[in-house]
Amino acid sequence: MEQVLTYVGYIFVVIGAIFLFLGGLGIVRLPDIYCRLQAGTKASTLGAMSLILGVGFLQPQWMIKALIIIVFIALSNPLSSHALARGSYRHKIRPWTKEDIDAYAQYIKEQGENEAAEEDKQQEKQES
Amino acid sequence: MQSKSLASKPVRFLYSWIVFFIVWLAFTSTLALPEVITGAVVALILAAFSYETFTGWGFKGIKLSNLWWSFVYVINFLWLMVKANFNVARIVVTPSLPINPGIVEFETKLTNEYAKMVLANSITLTPGTFTVDVVDNRYYIHWLDVTVTDPEEVYKEIAEPFERILLKIFN
Amino acid sequence: MGITIHLIDYIVLGIISVALLLDFYRFTRGPLASDRVMATDTMTVSTTALLVFLGYLFDRYIYLDIALIYAVLGFIGVIVIARYLEGGV
Structure with a gap:
Protein backbone atom coordinates (compact mmCIF):
# COMPACT_ATOMS: atom_id res chain seq x y z
CA MET A 1 0.00 0.00 0.00
CA THR A 97 -2.22 40.83 -31.56
CA LYS A 98 -2.09 39.28 -35.00
CA GLU A 99 -5.54 40.27 -36.23
CA ASP A 100 -6.16 43.32 -34.02
CA ILE A 101 -8.87 41.76 -31.85
CA ASP A 102 -9.30 44.02 -28.85
CA ALA A 103 -12.80 44.51 -27.47
CA TYR A 104 -11.52 46.08 -24.26
CA ALA A 105 -9.93 49.04 -26.05
CA GLN A 106 -13.42 50.07 -27.14
CA TYR A 107 -14.62 50.10 -23.53
CA ILE A 108 -11.59 52.04 -22.28
CA LYS A 109 -12.12 54.59 -25.05
CA GLU A 110 -15.82 55.03 -24.22
CA GLN A 111 -15.05 55.36 -20.54
CA GLY A 112 -12.39 57.97 -21.27
CA GLU A 113 -14.88 59.91 -23.40
CA ASN A 114 -17.54 59.73 -20.67
CA GLU A 115 -15.10 61.00 -18.08
CA ALA A 116 -13.99 63.80 -20.37
CA ALA A 117 -17.64 64.73 -21.01
CA GLU A 118 -18.37 64.81 -17.29
CA GLU A 119 -15.36 66.98 -16.64
CA ASP A 120 -16.59 69.36 -19.34
CA LYS A 121 -20.01 69.49 -17.70
CA GLN A 122 -18.52 70.24 -14.32
CA GLN A 123 -16.38 72.97 -15.79
CA GLU A 124 -19.42 74.51 -17.47
CA LYS A 125 -21.27 74.44 -14.15
CA GLN A 126 -18.41 76.14 -12.41
CA GLU A 127 -18.18 78.77 -15.11
CA SER A 128 -21.91 79.52 -15.01
CA MET B 1 -31.45 38.11 -5.34
CA GLN B 2 -28.80 38.72 -2.73
CA SER B 3 -30.16 42.12 -1.73
CA LYS B 4 -33.67 40.99 -0.82
CA SER B 5 -32.76 37.84 1.10
CA LEU B 6 -30.12 39.20 3.48
CA ALA B 7 -29.82 37.29 6.71
CA SER B 8 -30.09 39.19 10.00
CA LYS B 9 -26.95 40.72 11.48
CA PRO B 10 -26.32 38.30 14.39
CA VAL B 11 -26.68 35.34 12.02
CA ARG B 12 -24.16 36.82 9.62
CA PHE B 13 -21.81 37.59 12.50
CA LEU B 14 -22.04 34.03 13.77
CA TYR B 15 -21.53 32.67 10.27
CA SER B 16 -18.35 34.71 9.70
CA TRP B 17 -17.04 33.78 13.13
CA ILE B 18 -17.51 30.07 12.41
CA VAL B 19 -15.88 30.34 8.99
CA PHE B 20 -12.86 32.26 10.33
CA PHE B 21 -12.52 29.83 13.23
CA ILE B 22 -12.54 26.85 10.86
CA VAL B 23 -9.89 28.54 8.72
CA TRP B 24 -7.76 29.11 11.83
CA LEU B 25 -8.13 25.46 12.88
CA ALA B 26 -7.18 24.34 9.38
CA PHE B 27 -4.12 26.60 9.23
CA THR B 28 -2.73 25.63 12.62
CA SER B 29 -4.01 22.02 12.33
CA THR B 30 -3.80 21.39 16.07
CA LEU B 31 -6.34 21.05 18.87
CA ALA B 32 -4.11 22.24 21.74
CA LEU B 33 -6.22 24.38 24.10
CA PRO B 34 -4.17 27.66 23.98
CA GLU B 35 -4.18 27.58 20.16
CA VAL B 36 -7.92 27.00 20.01
CA ILE B 37 -8.68 29.83 22.47
CA THR B 38 -6.40 32.24 20.61
CA GLY B 39 -8.10 31.24 17.38
CA ALA B 40 -11.55 31.84 18.82
CA VAL B 41 -10.59 35.32 20.03
CA VAL B 42 -8.86 36.29 16.77
CA ALA B 43 -11.83 35.01 14.74
CA LEU B 44 -14.14 37.06 16.96
CA ILE B 45 -12.18 40.25 16.31
CA LEU B 46 -11.99 39.59 12.56
CA ALA B 47 -15.70 38.78 12.36
CA ALA B 48 -16.57 41.99 14.23
CA PHE B 49 -14.74 44.03 11.62
CA SER B 50 -15.74 42.22 8.47
CA TYR B 51 -19.06 40.40 8.83
CA GLU B 52 -20.99 43.09 6.95
CA THR B 53 -19.03 42.59 3.76
CA PHE B 54 -18.06 38.98 4.29
CA THR B 55 -21.44 37.35 3.87
CA GLY B 56 -24.95 38.26 2.84
CA TRP B 57 -26.86 35.03 3.08
CA GLY B 58 -25.58 33.52 6.28
CA PHE B 59 -26.46 29.87 6.62
CA LYS B 60 -29.10 29.94 3.90
CA GLY B 61 -26.48 29.28 1.24
CA ILE B 62 -25.58 25.93 2.75
CA LYS B 63 -27.97 23.37 1.32
CA LEU B 64 -27.41 19.77 0.44
CA SER B 65 -28.13 20.37 -3.25
CA ASN B 66 -25.67 23.30 -3.27
CA LEU B 67 -22.95 21.16 -1.75
CA TRP B 68 -23.57 18.49 -4.35
CA TRP B 69 -23.48 20.96 -7.26
CA SER B 70 -20.34 22.61 -5.83
CA PHE B 71 -18.72 19.21 -5.80
CA VAL B 72 -19.78 18.61 -9.41
CA TYR B 73 -18.46 22.06 -10.28
CA VAL B 74 -15.05 21.45 -8.72
CA ILE B 75 -14.64 18.12 -10.50
CA ASN B 76 -15.78 19.60 -13.81
CA PHE B 77 -13.47 22.57 -13.32
CA LEU B 78 -10.43 20.44 -12.48
CA TRP B 79 -11.00 18.33 -15.59
CA LEU B 80 -11.28 21.41 -17.84
CA MET B 81 -8.22 22.95 -16.17
CA VAL B 82 -6.03 19.90 -16.77
CA LYS B 83 -7.24 19.59 -20.37
CA ALA B 84 -6.59 23.26 -21.09
CA ASN B 85 -3.18 23.11 -19.40
CA PHE B 86 -2.08 20.36 -21.76
CA ASN B 87 -3.34 22.50 -24.64
CA VAL B 88 -1.22 25.46 -23.57
CA ALA B 89 1.76 23.19 -22.92
CA ARG B 90 1.44 21.96 -26.50
CA ILE B 91 1.43 25.55 -27.78
CA VAL B 92 4.49 26.48 -25.73
CA VAL B 93 6.64 23.56 -26.88
CA THR B 94 5.67 23.91 -30.57
CA PRO B 95 8.58 25.70 -32.28
CA SER B 96 6.38 27.88 -34.52
CA LEU B 97 4.31 29.17 -31.54
CA PRO B 98 0.80 28.85 -33.04
CA ILE B 99 -1.01 31.66 -31.20
CA ASN B 100 -3.48 34.32 -32.19
CA PRO B 101 -4.02 36.42 -29.07
CA GLY B 102 -6.73 39.02 -28.60
CA ILE B 103 -9.26 40.40 -26.15
CA VAL B 104 -12.88 39.34 -26.67
CA GLU B 105 -16.05 40.09 -24.75
CA PHE B 106 -19.24 38.26 -23.79
CA GLU B 107 -22.24 38.81 -21.56
CA THR B 108 -23.10 36.58 -18.66
CA LYS B 109 -26.55 35.52 -17.47
CA LEU B 110 -25.43 35.42 -13.84
CA THR B 111 -26.82 38.08 -11.52
CA ASN B 112 -25.11 37.21 -8.24
CA GLU B 113 -21.82 38.89 -7.36
CA TYR B 114 -20.25 35.80 -5.82
CA ALA B 115 -21.20 33.76 -8.86
CA LYS B 116 -19.57 36.33 -11.14
CA MET B 117 -16.42 36.21 -9.03
CA VAL B 118 -16.31 32.43 -9.19
CA LEU B 119 -16.86 32.48 -12.95
CA ALA B 120 -14.11 35.07 -13.47
CA ASN B 121 -11.66 33.08 -11.37
CA SER B 122 -12.53 29.84 -13.14
CA ILE B 123 -12.00 31.44 -16.54
CA THR B 124 -8.67 32.78 -15.33
CA LEU B 125 -7.49 29.44 -13.98
CA THR B 126 -8.19 27.55 -17.19
CA PRO B 127 -5.20 28.48 -19.33
CA GLY B 128 -5.75 29.95 -22.73
CA THR B 129 -8.24 32.46 -21.35
CA PHE B 130 -8.18 34.97 -18.56
CA THR B 131 -10.40 37.74 -17.31
CA VAL B 132 -9.02 41.21 -17.87
CA ASP B 133 -12.04 43.06 -16.48
CA VAL B 134 -15.65 42.60 -15.47
CA VAL B 135 -18.00 45.53 -16.05
CA ASP B 136 -21.58 44.89 -14.84
CA ASN B 137 -22.31 41.69 -16.74
CA ARG B 138 -19.79 42.04 -19.53
CA TYR B 139 -16.60 40.03 -19.30
CA TYR B 140 -13.44 41.04 -21.14
CA ILE B 141 -11.37 37.95 -21.82
CA HIS B 142 -7.82 37.75 -23.10
CA TRP B 143 -7.69 34.66 -25.26
CA LEU B 144 -4.43 33.06 -26.33
CA ASP B 145 -5.86 31.46 -29.46
CA VAL B 146 -8.90 33.36 -30.69
CA THR B 147 -11.19 31.35 -32.95
CA VAL B 148 -14.42 33.38 -32.72
CA THR B 149 -15.05 37.02 -31.84
CA ASP B 150 -18.85 37.27 -31.78
CA PRO B 151 -19.97 37.63 -28.10
CA GLU B 152 -22.57 34.84 -28.42
CA GLU B 153 -20.06 32.40 -29.86
CA VAL B 154 -17.46 33.39 -27.28
CA TYR B 155 -19.99 32.77 -24.52
CA LYS B 156 -20.69 29.28 -25.84
CA GLU B 157 -16.99 28.55 -26.21
CA ILE B 158 -15.67 29.81 -22.86
CA ALA B 159 -18.36 30.31 -20.24
CA GLU B 160 -21.06 27.77 -21.01
CA PRO B 161 -19.56 24.74 -19.21
CA PHE B 162 -19.04 26.73 -16.00
CA GLU B 163 -22.19 28.78 -16.06
CA ARG B 164 -24.51 25.81 -16.56
CA ILE B 165 -23.60 24.57 -13.09
CA LEU B 166 -23.20 27.99 -11.44
CA LEU B 167 -26.78 28.88 -12.41
CA LYS B 168 -27.96 25.78 -10.55
CA ILE B 169 -26.02 26.74 -7.41
CA PHE B 170 -26.85 30.41 -7.18
CA ASN B 171 -30.37 30.64 -8.61
CA MET C 1 18.76 8.79 10.85
CA GLY C 2 20.18 10.11 7.65
CA ILE C 3 18.44 11.74 4.74
CA THR C 4 18.17 9.50 1.69
CA ILE C 5 17.88 11.29 -1.64
CA HIS C 6 17.16 9.17 -4.68
CA LEU C 7 17.95 9.85 -8.32
CA ILE C 8 14.36 10.89 -9.03
CA ASP C 9 14.59 13.57 -6.34
CA TYR C 10 17.65 15.03 -8.02
CA ILE C 11 15.81 15.02 -11.36
CA VAL C 12 12.81 16.84 -9.87
CA LEU C 13 15.05 19.39 -8.15
CA GLY C 14 16.90 19.90 -11.43
CA ILE C 15 13.73 20.54 -13.41
CA ILE C 16 12.47 23.03 -10.82
CA SER C 17 15.84 24.81 -10.85
CA VAL C 18 15.71 25.17 -14.63
CA ALA C 19 12.16 26.55 -14.32
CA LEU C 20 13.36 29.09 -11.76
CA LEU C 21 16.25 30.07 -14.02
CA LEU C 22 13.85 30.65 -16.93
CA ASP C 23 11.66 32.83 -14.69
CA PHE C 24 14.77 34.68 -13.57
CA TYR C 25 15.76 35.31 -17.20
CA ARG C 26 12.42 37.05 -17.78
CA PHE C 27 12.89 38.93 -14.52
CA THR C 28 16.25 40.35 -15.58
CA ARG C 29 15.28 41.08 -19.21
CA GLY C 30 11.97 42.79 -18.51
CA PRO C 31 11.29 44.75 -20.67
CA LEU C 32 8.36 46.21 -18.69
CA ALA C 33 7.73 46.51 -14.98
CA SER C 34 4.70 44.23 -15.39
CA ASP C 35 6.91 41.52 -16.88
CA ARG C 36 9.18 41.64 -13.88
CA VAL C 37 6.28 41.49 -11.43
CA MET C 38 4.81 38.57 -13.33
CA ALA C 39 8.16 36.77 -13.27
CA THR C 40 8.36 37.36 -9.51
CA ASP C 41 4.88 35.94 -9.10
CA THR C 42 5.77 32.82 -11.05
CA MET C 43 8.96 32.44 -9.05
CA THR C 44 6.97 32.70 -5.83
CA VAL C 45 4.66 29.89 -6.89
CA SER C 46 7.57 27.72 -8.03
CA THR C 47 9.43 28.42 -4.80
CA THR C 48 6.38 27.47 -2.75
CA ALA C 49 6.31 24.12 -4.49
CA LEU C 50 10.08 23.76 -4.07
CA LEU C 51 9.85 24.48 -0.33
CA VAL C 52 7.16 21.84 0.11
CA PHE C 53 9.27 19.32 -1.77
CA LEU C 54 12.38 20.18 0.26
CA GLY C 55 10.29 19.76 3.39
CA TYR C 56 9.51 16.24 2.24
CA LEU C 57 13.15 15.48 1.46
CA PHE C 58 14.42 16.77 4.82
CA ASP C 59 11.35 15.41 6.64
CA ARG C 60 10.63 18.72 8.34
CA TYR C 61 6.96 19.65 8.78
CA ILE C 62 7.79 23.31 9.45
CA TYR C 63 8.66 23.80 5.75
CA LEU C 64 4.97 23.58 4.91
CA ASP C 65 4.19 26.53 7.17
CA ILE C 66 7.04 28.49 5.64
CA ALA C 67 5.73 27.70 2.16
CA LEU C 68 2.25 28.88 3.11
CA ILE C 69 3.51 32.16 4.56
CA TYR C 70 5.76 32.67 1.55
CA ALA C 71 2.81 32.21 -0.81
CA VAL C 72 0.70 34.68 1.20
CA LEU C 73 3.42 37.34 1.20
CA GLY C 74 4.11 36.92 -2.52
CA PHE C 75 0.41 37.24 -3.29
CA ILE C 76 0.07 40.45 -1.28
CA GLY C 77 3.16 41.93 -2.93
CA VAL C 78 1.85 41.28 -6.43
CA ILE C 79 -1.57 42.74 -5.59
CA VAL C 80 0.02 45.90 -4.19
CA ILE C 81 2.22 46.43 -7.24
CA ALA C 82 -0.67 45.74 -9.60
CA ARG C 83 -2.78 48.34 -7.80
CA TYR C 84 0.12 50.76 -8.08
CA LEU C 85 0.38 50.19 -11.84
CA GLU C 86 -3.34 50.78 -12.18
CA GLY C 87 -2.83 54.11 -10.49
CA GLY C 88 -5.02 53.57 -7.42
CA VAL C 89 -2.84 52.07 -4.65
Missing part, protein backbone atom coordinates in the same frame (compact mmCIF):
# COMPACT_ATOMS: atom_id res chain seq x y z
CA GLU A 2 2.73 2.40 1.02
CA GLN A 3 4.64 1.44 -2.09
CA VAL A 4 1.65 2.35 -4.27
CA LEU A 5 1.26 5.72 -2.52
CA THR A 6 4.95 6.45 -3.12
CA TYR A 7 4.64 5.70 -6.82
CA VAL A 8 1.47 7.80 -7.19
CA GLY A 9 3.10 10.62 -5.24
CA TYR A 10 6.20 10.64 -7.41
CA ILE A 11 4.09 10.62 -10.59
CA PHE A 12 2.31 13.77 -9.35
CA VAL A 13 5.61 15.36 -8.29
CA VAL A 14 7.26 14.76 -11.66
CA ILE A 15 4.21 16.03 -13.59
CA GLY A 16 4.20 19.12 -11.38
CA ALA A 17 7.90 19.79 -11.95
CA ILE A 18 7.44 19.43 -15.71
CA PHE A 19 4.57 21.92 -15.68
CA LEU A 20 6.65 24.37 -13.65
CA PHE A 21 9.32 24.04 -16.33
CA LEU A 22 6.75 24.57 -19.12
CA GLY A 23 5.52 27.68 -17.33
CA GLY A 24 9.05 29.06 -17.30
CA LEU A 25 9.46 28.19 -20.97
CA GLY A 26 6.18 29.95 -21.80
CA ILE A 27 7.31 33.06 -19.94
CA VAL A 28 10.50 33.23 -21.97
CA ARG A 29 9.01 32.40 -25.37
CA LEU A 30 5.67 34.22 -25.61
CA PRO A 31 5.59 37.70 -27.14
CA ASP A 32 3.88 40.03 -24.65
CA ILE A 33 2.86 40.44 -21.02
CA TYR A 34 -0.69 39.13 -21.44
CA CYS A 35 0.34 35.93 -23.22
CA ARG A 36 3.09 35.43 -20.68
CA LEU A 37 0.55 35.76 -17.89
CA GLN A 38 -1.43 33.00 -19.61
CA ALA A 39 1.36 30.47 -19.84
CA GLY A 40 3.45 31.62 -16.93
CA THR A 41 1.16 31.95 -13.99
CA LYS A 42 -1.28 29.21 -14.87
CA ALA A 43 0.99 26.41 -15.97
CA SER A 44 2.94 27.18 -12.79
CA THR A 45 -0.26 27.05 -10.75
CA LEU A 46 -1.13 23.59 -12.02
CA GLY A 47 2.50 22.53 -11.61
CA ALA A 48 2.68 23.70 -8.01
CA MET A 49 -0.71 22.20 -7.16
CA SER A 50 0.26 18.85 -8.63
CA LEU A 51 3.67 18.84 -6.93
CA ILE A 52 2.24 19.69 -3.51
CA LEU A 53 -0.48 17.06 -3.94
CA GLY A 54 2.25 14.58 -4.78
CA VAL A 55 4.09 15.43 -1.55
CA GLY A 56 0.76 14.94 0.23
CA PHE A 57 0.64 11.40 -1.16
CA LEU A 58 4.26 10.74 -0.19
CA GLN A 59 3.66 11.87 3.40
CA PRO A 60 -0.02 11.07 4.09
CA GLN A 61 -0.03 12.78 7.49
CA TRP A 62 0.84 16.07 5.74
CA MET A 63 -2.12 15.81 3.38
CA ILE A 64 -4.38 18.32 5.19
CA LYS A 65 -1.77 21.06 5.22
CA ALA A 66 -0.86 20.31 1.61
CA LEU A 67 -4.51 20.64 0.61
CA ILE A 68 -4.71 23.98 2.42
CA ILE A 69 -1.72 25.28 0.46
CA ILE A 70 -3.27 23.99 -2.79
CA VAL A 71 -6.57 25.73 -2.08
CA PHE A 72 -4.76 28.94 -1.21
CA ILE A 73 -2.75 28.87 -4.45
CA ALA A 74 -5.87 28.07 -6.46
CA LEU A 75 -7.71 31.02 -4.90
CA SER A 76 -4.93 33.60 -4.88
CA ASN A 77 -3.21 33.10 -8.22
CA PRO A 78 -6.08 33.98 -10.55
CA LEU A 79 -6.66 37.10 -8.45
CA SER A 80 -3.08 38.28 -8.76
CA SER A 81 -2.83 37.57 -12.49
CA HIS A 82 -6.16 39.31 -13.08
CA ALA A 83 -5.06 42.33 -11.03
CA LEU A 84 -1.76 42.42 -12.91
CA ALA A 85 -3.47 42.22 -16.32
CA ARG A 86 -5.91 44.98 -15.47
CA GLY A 87 -3.16 47.11 -13.98
CA SER A 88 -1.03 46.70 -17.09
CA TYR A 89 -3.93 47.57 -19.38
CA ARG A 90 -4.78 50.67 -17.38
CA HIS A 91 -1.07 51.49 -17.51
CA LYS A 92 -1.57 51.78 -21.30
CA ILE A 93 0.27 48.61 -22.27
CA ARG A 94 -1.53 47.31 -25.36
CA PRO A 95 -1.66 43.57 -26.09
CA TRP A 96 0.29 42.09 -28.97
